[in-house]
Amino acid sequence: MGHSKAFHPSYDKEGIKELQSNPALAIEKIMDMYGDEIKRLVFAYLKNAADTDDVTQEVFVTIYQKLNTFQGNSTLKSWIYSIAINKCKDYLRSWHARNKRLREKLITSSHTQKKEEITPEELTLQKDHSSELLQTVMNLPIKYREVIILFYFKDLSTKEISEVLNMNEATVRTRLNRGRLKLKDSLSAEKGGVNHG
Known part of the structure; x- marks a missing residue:
């Protein structure tokens, strides 16, 4: 190919x-x-x-x-x-459908959070495509996994992601923020480190 x-x-x-x-x-x-x-x-x-x-x-x-x-x-x-x-x-x-009930109703956050300066986690996400990191991303719930993958690994903007997923941009940002936090927790837990936030 x-x-x-x-x-x-x-x-x-x-x-x-x-x-x-x-x-x-x-x-x-x-x-x-x-x-x-x-x-x-x-x-x-x-x-x-x-x-x-x-x-x-x-x-x-x-x-x-x-x-x-x-x-x-x-x-x-x-x-x-x-x-x-x-x-x-x-x-x-x-x-x-047979095995799972839909628990995935996200309450859309109406307030958008501004993207601050790039954090070390974001830098790692952008630069490191290692299997360990990817595996951690893959273990996230799908609503966080999809936005993280589209934003960091596929280089789509939050506007493009909102079009692709047919949801508003505020929801995309909320999921990105929550996904990053979950990822940060998982990565620090795996390394046995203490998360100081």
């Missing part, structure tokens, strides 16, 4: 029309650009390699089917991420 890391064009309206005129070629280009990225994103939700392959395949089938409905109101990347995340959530919902 080709790693076209630097090749992430932002398609303008013309570029989108060109893609839509030839869906078979478009899906090849999209898979080449985003295939690995989407697979990693799906794995972050499902935490299971076999299910990841199935759902990733479904994501690209859906992109192929819906490509002509994309109107360019968001970036192509945000649109693709939305499809991938919705597929993951559908899958998790159907799989867990």
